[in-house]
Amino acid sequence: MPWSTTATWIFIGLWLFALIPILDGPGLRRVLAMPAGGLPVLLWLLALIGMLWATGVPMAERWGGLSSVFKFLAIPLLMFQFQRSSRASWVMIGFLASCGVLLILSWAIVLVPSLPMHWTRRDGFGVPVRDYIAQTGEFAACIFLLAGIALQAYRQQRRSLALVLSLAALLFLANLFVISTSRTGLVVIPLLLLLFLWRHVDRRRLLGALIATAVLGIAACLLSSNVRTSVTSLFDEVRGFNPNATIPTRAGERLEFWRKSIDFVVAAPILGHGTGSIPDQFRRAAVGQTGMASAASTNPHNQIFGVAIQLGLIGTAVVLAMWLAHLMLFRGGGLVAWAGLMVVAENVLSSLFNSHLFDFTQGWGYVLGVGVAAGAVLRQLSHSRAEKAP
Numbered sequence: 001m002p003w004s005t006t007a008t009w010i011f012i013g014l015w016l017f018a019l020i021p022i023l024d025g026p027g028l029r030r031v032l033a034m035p036a037g038g039l040p041v042l043l044w045l046l047a048l049i050g051m052l053w054a055t056g057v058p059m060a061e062r063w064g065g066l067s068s069v070f071k072f073l074a075i076p077l078l079m080f081q082f083q084r085s086s087r088a089s090w091v092m093i094g095f096l097a098s099c100g101v102l103l104i105l106s107w108a109i110v111l112v113p114s115l116p117m118h119w120t121r122r123d124g125f126g127v128p129v130r131d132y133i134a135q136t137g138e139f140a141a142c143i144f145l146l147a148g149i150a151l152q153a154y155r156q157q158r159r160s161l162a163l164v165l166s167l168a169a170l171l172f173l174a175n176l177f178v179i180s181t182s183r184t185g186l187v188v189i190p191l192l193l194l195l196f197l198w199r200h201v202d203r204r205r206l207l208g209a210l211i212a213t214a215v216l217g218i219a220a221c222l223l224s225s226n227v228r229t230s231v232t233s234l235f236d237e238v239r240g241f242n243p244n245a246t247i248p249t250r251a252g253e254r255l256e257f258w259r260k261s262i263d264f265v266v267a268a269p270i271l272g273h274g275t276g277s278i279p280d281q282f283r284r285a286a287v288g289q290t291g292m293a294s295a296a297s298t299n300p301h302n303q304i305f306g307v308a309i310q311l312g313l314i315g316t317a318v319v320l321a322m323w324l325a326h327l328m329l330f331r332g333g334g335l336v337a338w339a340g341l342m343v344v345a346e347n348v349l350s351s352l353f354n355s356h357l358f359d360f361t362q363g364w365g366y367v368l369g370v371g372v373a374a375g376a377v378l379r380q381l382s383h384s385r386a387e388k389a390p
Helices: 005-022 025-033 035-053 059-067 070-084 088-111 132-155 159-178 183-200 203-223 225-239 250-267 278-286 303-329 335-350 360-388
Strands: none
Touching (some): 005 070, 035 059, 035 070, 132 159, 132 335, 132 360, 183 203, 303 335
């Protein structure tokens, strides 16, 4: 969990410095030949070429568009490394430990206001670093990662460990319901829960588990004023949407961004307007407008639009193929496959309302989660083939 952008870049640099000496051409080519490893690189190459037809777009903005996809080059490198390393669990433990510290700070800020802490966010307490959208995504990942580990421990007759992990997951969940839940999280968490039940619950017990989950979810929503306020305000903002309204709303802005994004894509459907063209397109569309329609956004708040505006249907096809390739890689059983599947599913769902692949925190979370889990899955498959070989 990146507490600091600067520190993250430093550690990425150190990781690359340590990785380069062990890279070998044949092994890396095998990874790149796989759709899961090659498609992220193809997306970067397309963005690089896309700078050529971003006519009228300042070079700084073209470079900004390209820099948002540089991180995808790390996916095949991580796959290469963790296909040969047995330390993928260290990454998972580090992520959970980091988010655990964040959870403690979040609760402390809210429960003990007299503490000498000054971490706040612009519309409330309980978010020590980054923002509430990033924190919601990280805590959601922790919930379902801990749930998978707890279930594995329970099946291994390690009941005490399973209980502790389950309680930890509940603390993360309670934080989301009580302190800070993004609206994206209100969509993502229930769908991830359905995926978890489908993946881990016996089909004969699935209906009962779904009913119990629905009852608990409704009860939690009724008891949480935070969730009720988010849901009711969302419906009010959608019903009262007016692009010329002088007072912007979160839902209204998204609707306006999506409406304009459709027009941008229709204007250049195949190749898009070029890498880094999103700010330029919104600036042009804002000329002469009033209210929310006059907002010159740099983000359409939807990953598909974020790609299609710049790289057209060709770029969109590459992103969808990349998601599908990663999902297919994690279709098997086991904790590592579940972790990878959960990371991809969360990103796909949250990208309906945000451009998370292009964001720093969520984008690197996807790259690290998928790259490490994919390498670990490939390592397991390699060992399984070796054991079956005569």
